[in-house]
Amino acid sequence: MLHNHAQSLFLKCGTAILAGLQVFAGLPLPAIAQDDNRAKSPDSNTRTPIQHVIVIIGENRSFDHVFATYKPRDGQTVDNLLSEGIIKADGKPGPNYSLALQYEAVDSSSVGFQEAPQDKSVYSVLPPPLAGGPTSPFLSTVAEAEAAENGLPNAKYYTYLTTGGTGLTAGTTDTRILNVNNLPPGPFQITPGVPYDAYAASPVHRFYQMWQQMDCSTDYTERQNPSGCKMDLFPWVETTIGAGSNGRPQPSPFTDASTGEGSTAMGFYNVLEGDAPYLKYLADHFAMSDNYHQAAAGGTGMNHIEMGTGDAIWFSDGNGNAAMPPHDQMVAADTANAGIVDEVEDPNAAPGTNNWYSEDGYGGGSSGKPSFGGGSYSDCSDPGAPGAP
Numbered sequence: 001m002l003h004n005h006a007q008s009l010f011l012k013c014g015t016a017i018l019a020g021l022q023v024f025a026g027l028p029l030p031a032i033a034q035d036d037n038r039a040k041s042p043d044s045n046t047r048t049p050i051q052h053v054i055v056i057i058g059e060n061r062s063f064d065h066v067f068a069t070y071k072p073r074d075g076q077t078v079d080n081l082l083s084e085g086i087i088k089a090d091g092k093p094g095p096n097y098s099l100a101l102q103y104e105a106v107d108s109s110s111v112g113f114q115e116a117p118q119d120k121s122v123y124s125v126l127p128p129p130l131a132g133g134p135t136s137p138f139l140s141t142v143a144e145a146e147a148a149e150n151g152l153p154n155a156k157y158y159t160y161l162t163t164g165g166t167g168l169t170a171g172t173t174d175t176r177i178l179n180v181n182n183l184p185p186g187p188f189q190i191t192p193g194v195p196y197d198a199y200a201a202s203p204v205h206r207f208y209q210m211w212q213q214m215d216c217s218t219d220y221t222e223r224q225n226p227s228g229c230k231m232d233l234f235p236w237v238e239t240t241i242g243a244g245s246n247g248r249p250q251p252s253p254f255t256d257a258s259t260g261e262g263s264t265a266m267g268f269y270n271v272l273e274g275d276a277p278y279l280k281y282l283a284d285h286f287a288m289s290d291n292y293h294q295a296a297a298g299g300t301g302m303n304h305i306e307m308g309t310g311d312a313i314w315f316s317d318g319n320g321n322a323a324m325p326p327h328d329q330m331v332a333a334d335t336a337n338a339g340i341v342d343e344v345e346d347p348n349a350a351p352g353t354n355n356w357y358s359e360d361g362y363g364g365g366s367s368g369k370p371s372f373g374g375g376s377y378s379d380c381s382d383p384g385a386p387g388a389p
Helices: 038-040 061-068 140-146 156-164 207-214 234-240 277-286 300-309
Strands: 011-012 018-025 053-059 103-105 120-122 327-329 339-341 344-349 358-359 377-379
Touching: 053 140, 061 277, 140 156, 300 344
Parallel strands: none
Antiparallel strands: 011 377, 018 053, 103 120, 327 339, 344 358
């Protein structure tokens, strides 16, 4: 994330998790592209037999969310929850389940943002995961689906646009999950209660949240864990700050369900029991991403930029000079859209809260007025800025 530059830099931090990137080489061209112009295309004039590479970005889900129990072909290996002995093939806790235990922590305004909080203790049971998405599907018939989306090959595919309703109210306990109120403090299988075509709650999408979830410190570095990351604060971050505060005060009363997420990040499918069959097929026949999860800690925008350019984006005045993004600033004052915008992150806990960020960089500002616009920047050149050291 840090980037050398002579001037003060505000770097883009993104908005969603990039997970499960998979690269498949040598796939045939879509039929639409196989016309008389193909012979003239430079696509076939390649130095290797590989003529096309398709990148599939699995938004907002981790590798283990889909491939926790995946077993590769003989002679191949994979690094997942099953191979690590964290779970068994049936999805139940394995002999090394303790490696994935999750903790709750304390990060108050008196100490400032903590990437690796020291005051923490293991959960006795997980905060319940919450339902996400509509109670009923957005589209009820194939005809509605065809009117809303074009280009799918046949009616079978349009059928999938008419499924996925949860039967539950978004933000409430996901009672489709077995033993939902008494889950062990680590990964848990979400099927058969949550089918693969169902809408689901979305994990945290943000930069500072991901830093905390990974719980990294040089004090934790060892031969078996050279990254120094414990990966043990996922539910705590989801339930204390979630996707962000937008400069708003913390809701009252505040519970584990207030952010609308619960322990969403700890759920996984079981491909050995028939879940995610198409993604399993792709992994069986092409390539998979167990050694690559995302380009940078952060969200959608940041990862697309990093993956494509190998660099971070910084806020410019339009003439190549680093500049201050909108910071607690009135915009569009003479219009109906007037409001305060603050695109500079402040993950320090608001007074009287446990990890409720003061400002997540999406607008809002300290005035509490409505948010207009978006963005997410950090002054990485300031050693006093949260997380910069």
